[in-house]
Amino acid sequence: MPSDTPYAETRFVHVLRKPLQLRGELHYGGAGVLGKRVDAPYRETTQIANDEVTVQREGKSARRFSLERAPELEALLESFSALLGGDAAALNRYFTLSLDRRDAAWRLTLTPRSHDLAKHLRELIVDGRDSAVRCVSLHEADGDASVMRMGAIADAKFADPPTASALDVLCRGADR
Amino acid sequence: MRAIALLIAWLAALAALAFVAQRTLVVSSDLRGFMPPAQNADQKLLLDQIGEGPASRLLMLAIEGGDNNAMRARLSRDLAHALQGDAHFARVLNGETDVAALDPKLLPYRFLLSPTLDTNRFDADYLRDQLQQRLEDLASPAASLIKPLLARDPTGEVLALVQRWTPAQTPRLCDSVWCDKSGNALLLVETHAAAFDPNAQSAAIDALRAALARLPGNGTVRLTISGPGYFSVVAAARTRAEAEWLSALGTAGFILLLLVAYRSPRLVALAALPIASGALAGIAATALVFGPIHGITLAFGFTLLGVAQEYPIRLFSHRRAGASAQASLAGVWPLLRLAIVSACIAYLAFYASGVAGLQQLATFTIAGLIVAGAATRWLLPAVLPVQFRDVADAHWLERFRLWLDALPPLRWLPWSVFALALGLIALAPTPLWQNDLAALTPLPPELLKREGELRAALGAPDVRYLLVLEASDADGVLGLSEQISAQVEKWIADGKVDDVELPSRYLPSLATQRARQAQLPDRATLAAALAQAQQGGEFASDLFTPFLDDVAAARALPPLTHAAFAAAPLGARLTAMLSKRDEHYLGLATLAGVHDPAALATIAQRTQGRVHLLDLKTASESLVASYRARIGAALLVALVLLALAVALAFRDLARAWHVIAPMSLATLAALAALRAGGVSLSLFHLVALTLAAGLGLHYALFFERRVDDAAEARRTLHATVVCVASAVLVFGLLATSSVPVLRAIGATVALGVAFHFCLSIVMARNARK
Numbered sequence: 005m006p007s008d009t010p011y012a013e014t015r016f017v018h019v020l021r022k023p024l025q026l027r028g029e030l031h032y033g034g035a036g037v038l039g040k041r042v043d044a045p046y047r048e049t050t051q052i053a054n055d056e057v058t059v060q061r062e063g064k065s066a067r068r069f070s071l072e073r074a075p076e077l078e079a080l081l082e083s084f085s086a087l088l089g090g091d092a093a094a095l096n097r098y099f100t101l102s103l104d105r106r107d108a109a110w111r112l113t114l115t116p117r118s119h120d121l122a123k124h125l126r127e128l129i130v131d132g133r134d135s136a137v138r139c140v141s142l143h144e145a146d147g148d149a150s151v152m153r154m155g156a157i158a159d160a161k162f163a164d165p166p167t168a169s170a171l172d173v174l175c176r177g178a179d180r
Numbered sequence: 181m182r183a184i185a186l187l188i189a190w191l192a193a194l195a196a197l198a199f200v201a202q203r204t205l206v207v208s209s210d211l212r213g214f215m216p217p218a219q220n221a222d223q224k225l226l227l228d229q230i231g232e233g234p235a236s237r238l239l240m241l242a243i244e245g246g247d248n249n250a251m252r253a254r255l256s257r258d259l260a261h262a263l264q265g266d267a268h269f270a271r272v273l274n275g276e277t278d279v280a281a282l283d284p285k286l287l288p289y290r291f292l293l294s295p296t297l298d299t300n301r302f303d304a305d306y307l308r309d310q311l312q313q314r315l316e317d318l319a320s321p322a323a324s325l326i327k328p329l330l331a332r333d334p335t336g337e338v339l340a341l342v343q344r345w346t347p348a349q350t351p352r353l354c355d356s357v358w359c360d361k362s363g364n365a366l367l368l369v370e371t372h373a374a375a376f377d378p379n380a381q382s383a384a385i386d387a388l389r390a391a392l393a394r395l396p397g398n399g400t401v402r403l404t405i406s407g408p409g410y411f412s413v414v415a416a417a418r419t420r421a422e423a424e425w426l427s428a429l430g431t432a433g434f435i436l437l438l439l440v441a442y443r444s445p446r447l448v449a450l451a452a453l454p455i456a457s458g459a460l461a462g463i464a465a466t467a468l469v470f471g472p473i474h475g476i477t478l479a480f481g482f483t484l485l486g487v488a489q490e491y492p493i494r495l496f497s498h499r500r501a502g503a504s505a506q507a508s509l510a511g512v513w514p515l516l517r518l519a520i521v522s523a524c525i526a527y528l529a530f531y532a533s534g535v536a537g538l539q540q541l542a543t544f545t546i547a548g549l550i551v552a553g554a555a556t557r558w559l560l561p562a563v564l565p566v567q568f569r570d571v572a573d574a575h576w577l578e579r580f581r582l583w584l585d586a587l588p589p590l591r592w593l594p595w596s597v598f599a600l601a602l603g604l605i606a607l608a609p610t611p612l613w614q615n616d617l618a619a620l621t622p623l624p625p626e627l628l629k630r631e632g633e634l635r636a637a638l639g640a641p642d643v644r645y646l647l648v649l650e651a652s653d654a655d656g657v658l659g660l661s662e663q664i665s666a667q668v669e670k671w672i673a674d675g676k677v678d679d680v681e682l683p684s685r686y687l688p689s690l691a692t693q694r695a696r697q698a699q700l701p702d703r704a705t706l707a708a709a710l711a712q713a714q715q716g717g718e719f720a721s722d723l724f725t726p727f728l729d730d731v732a733a734a735r736a737l738p739p740l741t742h743a744a745f746a747a748a749p750l751g752a753r754l755t756a757m758l759s760k761r762d763e764h765y766l767g768l769a770t771l772a773g774v775h776d777p778a779a780l781a782t783i784a785q786r787t788q789g790r791v792h793l794l795d796l797k798t799a800s801e802s803l804v805a806s807y808r809a810r811i812g813a814a815l816l817v818a819l820v821l822l823a824l825a826v827a828l829a830f831r832d833l834a835r836a837w838h839v840i841a842p843m844s845l846a847t848l849a850a851l852a853a854l855r856a857g858g859v860s861l862s863l864f865h866l867v868a869l870t871l872a873a874g875l876g877l878h879y880a881l882f883f884e885r886r887v888d889d890a891a892e893a894r895r896t897l898h899a900t901v902v903c904v905a906s907a908v909l910v911f912g913l914l915a916t917s918s919v920p921v922l923r924a925i926g927a928t929v930a931l932g933v934a935f936h937f938c939l940s941i942v943m944a945r946n947a948r949k
Contacts, residue, residue, distance in 0.1 A: 017318050020718045024319050057321055124324050
């Protein structure tokens with residue numbers, strides 16, 4: 005079932021002085037088709053379809069590269085599709101899963117099974133409440149991380165720049 | 181007693197000769213050895229390409245079956261690892277290592293190799309824009325690709341080079357190795373052996389299969405092999421298998437025929453001795469003169485030596501009561517000797533052709549015929565059993581002789597045959613010549629289908645077309661390659677070709693590298709521009725020091741020559757594309773997916789011929805055509821020599837005409853029959869026609885002989901009937917083959933022999949009435 009969700013992403017990258025903050029919309033177009041639009045601070049559209057990644061930036065010609073050049077990305081895409089499509093078997097193929105529930109809130113931690121994927125990705129954490137996903141957080145093997153807030157909490161206000169712990173508290177949703 | 185001793189000595193000599201021949205015989209199967217010298221540059225290149233062309237030496241492999249992708253990928257890795265050290269293979273590719281990766285030692289050269297500096301300067305504006313893009317990259321799915329080299333390469337030259345060096349079509353990856361849509365693991369291996377050397381290819385393929393068989397878990401998978409080299413092995417094996425089966429059947433039929441004709445198993449066994457002696461002598465003589473013998477020489481030589489099978493038959497049929505075997509043979513020996521000598525003189529024409537393969541063939545055949553004839557004359561009669569049955573006593577033979585004698589002269593027949601043959605040849609609907617040798621050993625369609633699938637999945641280069649660039653040195657080739665690269669990109673954009681692998685894709689010319697080097701700013705200028713670009717930016721301030729170091733290093737580097745680049749992972753690729761020939765250099769650019777060869781061929785006009793499209797198929801066909809022209813000329817000269825020899829021996833032009841005319845007309849008639857049947861002629865037909873003519877010469881010579889004794893005439897008739905029956909039987913069987921090349925030889929000889937027999941009766945035997 006195709007769907008669109010607004011998001012706000014905070015990226016902690018060690019070569020940068022402060023975290024990157026992006027805003028935009030995620031698009032899920034069914035198995036294998038994923039889109040990510042960045043609206044701010046710049047405009048960019050990334051499309052993943054037919055095993056090809058296309059990155060289109062304003063005023064620039066599109067750049068394409070095969071998903072096969074980035075196998076870890078392929079696994080990630082498959083798991084995203086599985087997550088959004090509710091396909092637990094497909095998720096299980098790439099990750100070991102552990103679920104932590106606190107009342108209506110839950111946290112699903114996905115740890116890569118394959119060595120290739122683990123070289124890049126330490127874990128993938130999905131936080132949610134009831135049937136809604138609140139955050140998707142990627143923790144990379146080199147210590148960099150990305151936290152993506154989905155839907156309603158995308159607009160939550162933070163100190164600038166937000167800290168990892170403040171984001172974690174928000175994502176867990178234990179404040180209610 | 182003396183006969184038995186002689187027989188034992190003869191057999192011992194044959195065994196010794198066979199042993200020596202087997203020990204010293206080196207059979208070469210490289211087709212180039214049998215080809216005529218190249219007449220033009222394209223043919224020369226073709227002969228090299230057959231041996232050295234990287235595209236034709238690629239085998240495409242697919243590992244199918246097994247449990248899952250992971251298992252096939254593991255086998256692919258293990259197989260590649262096992263083949264890496266194997267002497268049969270030049271390289272093994274399975275996608276495991278990224279061939280497009282830049283050698284870390286060459287990293288500072290990236291500014292000279294990448295086209296970035298052709299259009300940009302490393303000033304503050306450019307760097308600011310690049311840094312902003314890297315920032316955006318870090319937030320995109322491409323982050324993991326750029327992060328490792330970000331500090332050294334903020335302008336993204338490494339990724340630009342990877343993109344430039346990656347072929348337009350690369351195979352998919354499953355578990356980090358190449359695979360097709362169904363998840364079968366794919367590999368490319370390059371053999372050292374030439375594609376058209378089936379023996380060497382077969383050894384490489386055996387090594388390949390053996391390597392897979394040693395890997396754990398190989399039992400559940402299937403290995404599919406495809407490519408020109410594999411096809412030559414399949415075609416050779418298929419031809420050999422069918423030839424062996426049909427000749428075994430033919431031999432059995434021949435033995436049965438001799439048993440019926442002479443009622444003596446011992447005679448039949450002895451009949452094999454002269455031809456065995458001839459064959460061994462032929463091998464020995466050829467090996468002595470030339471060293472290694474070509475496989476085709478052996479195959480054609482044994483075919484042509486078939487004439488010698490007649491010698492013992494003549495001896496057996498002409499034995500008569502009250503005379504020793506020697507004395508019986510003495511009556512027909514002058515004719516037999518004339519046949520042998522004139523055939524040998526005719527084959528001298530092959531020797532004069534100047535083609536190594538034909539010279540070997542002539543040596544083999546001449547030595548074989550002389551030894552087989554001498555053995556029949558001086559050895560065979562001495563070992564024959566004393567008891568024999570005079571074939572002249574057979575009643576059917578007398579009836580047949582009387583029937584032949586009663587035939588009307590049929591003087592109109594030769595002229596009608598001549599006119600009809602000319603008419604059929606002139607009106608034949610198909611092309612006269614079959615230039616495509618591959619058509620003679622066609623491959624099963626499913627093999628070709630799989631080849632197409634694998635070639636598409638692997639993006640492997642086209643084996644038919646090449647772009648040839650000529651310049652005075654290697655750097656000149658690279659410069660020429662840069663000149664046409666814009667045109668080539670237009671071709672790709674217009675869909676005329678899928679990909680062209682130009683040498684300058686990997687290494688720019690020295691001039692281009694120097695021009696780019698001159699655009700690199702000095703350290704202080706670059707540091708200032710970088711600081712300006714980073715103002716208020718997100719990146720840590722001293723992050724890009726490695727970038728400053730690399731640019732400083734690149735400014736002082738000597739430009740990269742093709743010799744220095746040869747050590748890089750892609751160096752082997754470039755080396756294979758550049759070759760020195762005489763006093764100049766050639767660059768060979770491989771093409772993938774050629775859709776419009778005519779458009780590509782126009783590049784020759786635009787570059788004053790310095791770049792041209794080489795069509796290997798056309799070049800090979802022209803080579804075969806010139807080869808065939810030489811054989812044709814040799815055959816004509818042979819016929820003239822033959823006529824001269826016969827005329828000289830007879831000292832009577834009318835008698836010589838009675839021998840030569842039926843032989844020539846029958847050859848023409850056989851040709852006409854083939855053409856009327858829609859057959860296009862090839863080398864193999866010519867060789868078969870030559871054999872048939874050699875046999876026909878015997879029929880005409882013996883029928884032309886005047887004998888007043890009816891019994892002796894019956895013996896001649898008997899010998900000829902046995903000879904004709906055996907030739908039609910053996911070659912008629914070959915004509916039923918499913919392999920066109922065997923069918924060509926079989927049908928041509930069988931047809932030819934039938935024509936020679938009938939026309940010899942009318943034009944040599946009955947003409948004197």
